[in-house]
Amino acid sequence: MVVLLVVAIGFMRQQSQALQAQAEVAAVQSTLGSLRTALVIAHLQKAVQSERGVVVDLQQNPFKVLRAVPSNYAGEVARADIAGVVSGSWVFDKECVCIGYVPMSPKSLELKTEPAVLWYRVGGAPGPLQITATESYTWLGQAVN
Numbered sequence: 001m002v003v004l005l006v007v008a009i010g011f012m013r014q015q016s017q018a019l020q021a022q023a024e025v026a027a028v029q030s031t032l033g034s035l036r037t038a039l040v041i042a043h044l045q046k047a048v049q050s051e052r053g054v055v056v057d058l059q060q061n062p063f064k065v066l067r068a069v070p071s072n073y074a075g076e077v078a079r080a081d082i083a084g085v086v087s088g089s090w091v092f093d094k095e096c097v098c099i100g101y102v103p104m105s106p107k108s109l110e111l112k113t114e115p116a117v118l119w120y121r122v123g124g125a126p127g128p129l130q131i132t133a134t135e136s137y138t139w140l141g142q143a144v145n
Helices: 002-049 079-084
Strands: 073-076 089-093 098-102 118-123 130-133
Touching (some): 002 098, 079 098
Parallel strands (some): 073 089
């Protein structure tokens, strides 16, 4: 009976970790979508306000155009200092003009670099700034680009 109980607990723990990883992937994709949408809206607002329709976007940090900054945004952090960032946090590196995410469950992330961080470059003027992955990321079999 004890063996059966231990096996059941182990199975439930494994399923719980898989569900947590799926929720994290969904949260990352949702945040990326929110940032991309906010950049487009900010660009359109500037275009409407501009007399000539010419928009020069000096804002590079997409977190600053959000109405509410996510609670897991750790601020501006250089890539060299990423090891000190808490897992599950977003950062902005103004030197490379990139946003980064430090995953809580990196075991299910297919990455070639250590520490495990998802990096996305911010750029693409003229027009709204774009967020593009610096490499192809696969997490739980899904592309997270």
